[in-house]
Amino acid sequence: MKHLKKxxxxxxxxxxxxxxxxxxxxxxxxxxxxxxxxIVVRAQRLLCPKEMEI
Structure with a gap:
């Protein structure tokens, strides 16, 4: 019983x-x-802010 418990x-x-x-x-x-x-969203916003505004 003890062995099973272990x-x-x-x-x-x-x-x-x-x-x-x-x-x-x-x-x-x-x-x-x-x-x-x-990071990708930040990079896209930095690279093409005009597209993000539309």
């Missing part, structure tokens, strides 16, 4: 670690994508 705890810890790593990776990708789109 395995369950280890499995839960592994799942939690995987979820944490994936969520951190997703947030990094999302922030980077958002940041890049902001």
């Amino acid at each position: 395995d369950v705890v280890r499995l839960a810890a592994t799942y939690l670690t995987i979820i944490m790593v994936m969520s951190v990776g997703f947030s990094i990708v999302f922030i980077r994508r958002h940041f890049m789109s902001l």
Whole structure:
């Protein structure tokens, strides 16, 4: 019974670690994508401000 409990705890810890790593990776990708789109918009506004006004 104790052995089973230890395995369950280890499995839960592994799942939690995987979820944490994936969520951190997703947030990094999302922030980077958002940041890049902001930079692109700024660059477009600087390069062709007349087109942005229309």
